[in-house]
Amino acid sequence: MTQTIHEPPTQTGTATGRPRSGPARQRAAAGTRLSDLISALPWIGPALVLIFGVVLFPAVVMFYNSTRDISLSGLDKGPVGFANYATLLEFTPLGGIMLRTLIWVVAVVALTVLISLVLAQFLNKSFPGRQIVRLAVIIPWAASVVMTTLVVYYGLEGYIGIINKFLVDIQLIDGPYGWTKNPVSAFSWSIGIAVFVSLPFTTYTILAGLQSVPGDILEAAKMDGAGRIRTYFGIVLPQLRGALSVAVLINIINVFNSLPILKIMTGSIPGYDADTVMTMIFKYIQNEHKIDVASALSVVAFLIVIVIVAIYVKVVKPMKEV
Amino acid sequence: MKKSLRLGGIVVTATLATMSLASCGFGGGNASGGSGGSGTTVNLLVPSYSDNTQALWEGVISDFEVANSDITVNLEVQSWDNLTDVITTKVQGNAAPDIMNGGPFAGFAADDLLYPIDEVVSADTLADFQSSFVENASVDGVQFGAPLLASARALFVNEDLLAQAGVTAVPTTWSELLDAATKISAIGGGVAGYGLPLGSEEAQAESAVWFYGAGGGFGDASAITIDTPENLEAAKFIQTMVDAGATQADAGATDRSPLMDVFVQGKIGMIIGLPPTVGQIAEGNAALNYSVNPIPTVDGKAFTLGVADHLMAFKNDGSKQEAITKFLDFFYAADQYVPWVTAENFLPTTQSGSDAMGDTPALAPFIEALPGAQFYPSTNPNWSATDAAFKSLIGQLAQGKDAQTVLTEIQAKSDEG
Numbered sequence: 001m002t003q004t005i006h007e008p009p010t011q012t013g014t015a016t017g018r019p020r021s022g023p024a025r026q027r028a029a030a031g032t033r034l035s036d037l038i039s040a041l042p043w044i045g046p047a048l049v050l051i052f053g054v055v056l057f058p059a060v061v062m063f064y065n066s067t068r069d070i071s072l073s074g075l076d077k078g079p080v081g082f083a084n085y086a087t088l089l090e091f092t093p094l095g096g097i098m099l100r101t102l103i104w105v106v107a108v109v110a111l112t113v114l115i116s117l118v119l120a121q122f123l124n125k126s127f128p129g130r131q132i133v134r135l136a137v138i139i140p141w142a143a144s145v146v147m148t149t150l151v152v153y154y155g156l157e158g159y160i161g162i163i164n165k166f167l168v169d170i171q172l173i174d175g176p177y178g179w180t181k182n183p184v185s186a187f188s189w190s191i192g193i194a195v196f197v198s199l200p201f202t203t204y205t206i207l208a209g210l211q212s213v214p215g216d217i218l219e220a221a222k223m224d225g226a227g228r229i230r231t232y233f234g235i236v237l238p239q240l241r242g243a244l245s246v247a248v249l250i251n252i253i254n255v256f257n258s259l260p261i262l263k264i265m266t267g268s269i270p271g272y273d274a275d276t277v278m279t280m281i282f283k284y285i286q287n288e289h290k291i292d293v294a295s296a297l298s299v300v301a302f303l304i305v306i307v308i309v310a311i312y313v314k315v316v317k318p319m320k321e322v
Numbered sequence: 323m324k325k326s327l328r329l330g331g332i333v334v335t336a337t338l339a340t341m342s343l344a345s346c347g348f349g350g351g352n353a354s355g356g357s358g359g360s361g362t363t364v365n366l367l368v369p370s371y372s373d374n375t376q377a378l379w380e381g382v383i384s385d386f387e388v389a390n391s392d393i394t395v396n397l398e399v400q401s402w403d404n405l406t407d408v409i410t411t412k413v414q415g416n417a418a419p420d421i422m423n424g425g426p427f428a429g430f431a432a433d434d435l436l437y438p439i440d441e442v443v444s445a446d447t448l449a450d451f452q453s454s455f456v457e458n459a460s461v462d463g464v465q466f467g468a469p470l471l472a473s474a475r476a477l478f479v480n481e482d483l484l485a486q487a488g489v490t491a492v493p494t495t496w497s498e499l500l501d502a503a504t505k506i507s508a509i510g511g512g513v514a515g516y517g518l519p520l521g522s523e524e525a526q527a528e529s530a531v532w533f534y535g536a537g538g539g540f541g542d543a544s545a546i547t548i549d550t551p552e553n554l555e556a557a558k559f560i561q562t563m564v565d566a567g568a569t570q571a572d573a574g575a576t577d578r579s580p581l582m583d584v585f586v587q588g589k590i591g592m593i594i595g596l597p598p599t600v601g602q603i604a605e606g607n608a609a610l611n612y613s614v615n616p617i618p619t620v621d622g623k624a625f626t627l628g629v630a631d632h633l634m635a636f637k638n639d640g641s642k643q644e645a646i647t648k649f650l651d652f653f654y655a656a657d658q659y660v661p662w663v664t665a666e667n668f669l670p671t672t673q674s675g676s677d678a679m680g681d682t683p684a685l686a687p688f689i690e691a692l693p694g695a696q697f698y699p700s701t702n703p704n705w706s707a708t709d710a711a712f713k714s715l716i717g718q719l720a721q722g723k724d725a726q727t728v729l730t731e732i733q734a735k736s737d738e739g
Contacts, residue, residue: 074411
């Protein structure tokens with residue numbers, strides 16, 4: 001997966017921009033395939049070792065663990081086939097957890113992209129102090145996610161939280177409310193935080209896209225009498241297709257795999273009414289010490305991400321040049 | 323087709339490279355043990371009880387290393403939150419510590435990872451453990467844990483709030499507790515009558531206080547019994563407390579430590595506390611007018627929940643038995659052990675320690691209550707699952723979920739193991 005994401009820049013980055021497969025196939029037919037491979041190895045080798053060592057090897061170990069019976073103290077007691085997956089299927093809250101994962105990903109990604117589009121448009125205009133505003137947008141990115149989340153978490157605390165106090169003071173609520181102690185409110189706040197920390201990357205990706213919109217096209221649209229809204233939806237947005245689709249793809253993967261925000265915000269809520277797949281994996285490891293079942297759920301999560309990304313790549317074709 | 327062949331070649335090459343790299347990384351775990359030739363290294367894994375824990379152990383270790391120059395002790399301090407993950411990972415990677423300080427050990431004993439304790443302490447040390455802790459440290463009659471420290475629970479009462487609410491006597495039964503807590507809550511201004519921490523941090527402890535207080539409990543070493551009529555009565559009474567507004571808001575998701583801070587700040591009337599709570603109040607709000615009392619129960623019959631943590635010795639390759647014995651004997655001698663337990667504000671588990679500490683006034687109510695304490699059935703193989711089930715499910719009581727359903731869920735999780 002990583003390969004497919006990183007290939008296009010090298011393609012478009014070369015001066016000719018020709019696809020590599022054509023010439024390669026011709027040479028392969030000439031029988032120099034092996035020497036080609038050997039001469040390429042010093043360049044692709046490190047990347048391959050990294051992909052295998054950091055991505056594939058752990059994935060294989062994870063799958064292996066998911067088919068074993070691992071005791072609470074971590075001892076491998078032998079193979080059990082797919083019994084751990086069966087345990088997962090019997091776990092009734094799993095349906096709600098899957099649904100919540102979907103809501104989590106869709107809500108966070110959609111809100112992030114919409115707000116980023118507006119922000120990027122704003123930052124693309126020149127105005128006094130633009131540098132400072134651009135810098136300010138980066139801050140949530142530079143700060144640790146855990147720290148950002150903890151700031152909000154303590155702000156929402158019932159006895160000492162300033163957000164709670166503020167809401168009481170402006171008489172929006174009668175008394176402090178346990179925002180992080182009830183599933184729906186804690187989950188909603190988490191979505192807000194996730195959007196906040198995803199904004200910088202998305203905004204900057206879109207901003208880069210905006211800056212690559214050729215000025216002459218915009219000028220032409222103006223001369224043809226297109227209004228601002230027409231220009232935006234007819235000219236600018238289609239030009240942003242590349243930037244947007246990559247931003248959405250990376251956000252989907254990131255948000256799906258995000259643990260710290262939900263772990264902090266919903267961690268103290270009893271039951272499974274605020275859990276996503278990721279927090280559930282964490283609960284299996286941390287609370288129940290079931291490494292085998294946690295591995296099984298991780299494999300499921302891994303497959304879900306691959307399927308989502310595959311569908312996305314197939315439908316949206318984010319790698320296609322505009 | 324040909325392209326895929328080429329890709330196959332790359333895949334094989336990279337896999338081989340990775341596997342050889344990975345095997346280097348994975349092999350290292352076990353080697354640290356008997357290496358060096360000149361001496362033995364003992365790996366010690368401990369959780370952090372307080373900010374002093376690391377310094378206290380370092381003091382013990384440096385004294386020990388002076389007395390035994392051929393043994394080196396490696397200290398690793400982890401937070402309680404991470405301890406179980408750390409040990410599970412270590413066991414899975416064949417790199418278990420030699421001595422660990424932890425809670426439940428039945429799982430390790432069942433997996434045959436531990437030395438029976440009489441093989442790693444001298445007869446004198448073994449005889450010094452108070453008998454009430456020995457049973458709790460044994461599985462099927464074999465003692466695997468060396469009791470390290472104990473705690474008991476008691477009801478901490480904010481006397482000022484009690485007086486302000488017009489309650490004259492500290493409650494001893496549930497109905498008195500409900501009445502007093504409701505009156506204190508009625509003071510308003512963010513004051514709560516009874517602090518009920520059913521959040522995941524230590525939900526099993528608060529549950530035990532109520533379940534055992536109703537004459538029920540968690541069961542014993544052979545059977546975990548959660549879904550019983552007595553426990554149901556307790557669960558329903560917890561809901562009565564919540565519904566009457568006698569507790570703080572969102573009791574089901576409130577963790578113990580933050581709630582204790584609120585009690586120290588003087589905003590909670592009554593809460594179940596531990597020996598270290600005494601020190602915490604002295605440090606945080608010495609002006610707090612409080613008293614330490616027996617836990618109220620359904621019929622007023624005194625009860626306390628005791629918890630003992632243990633040191634356990636892992637077998638690993640079996641080469642360090644002698645060094646482990648030396649270290650444990652050294653540590654449990656009164657001159658090392660008593661200052662250690664005192665500094666951590668817990669109760670001693672040895673007879674000599676108890677004799678030396680019996681006259682500490684702040685701990686007196688706890689030391690008195692300890693001999694009759696009830697313990698978690700932590701030697702039951704299903705206890706870990708039960709503990710986890712309490713942590714993640716019991717809080718639903720305070721969210722209005724049917725009490726019977728909650729108990730059934732916990733019992734099911736527990737039986738599942």
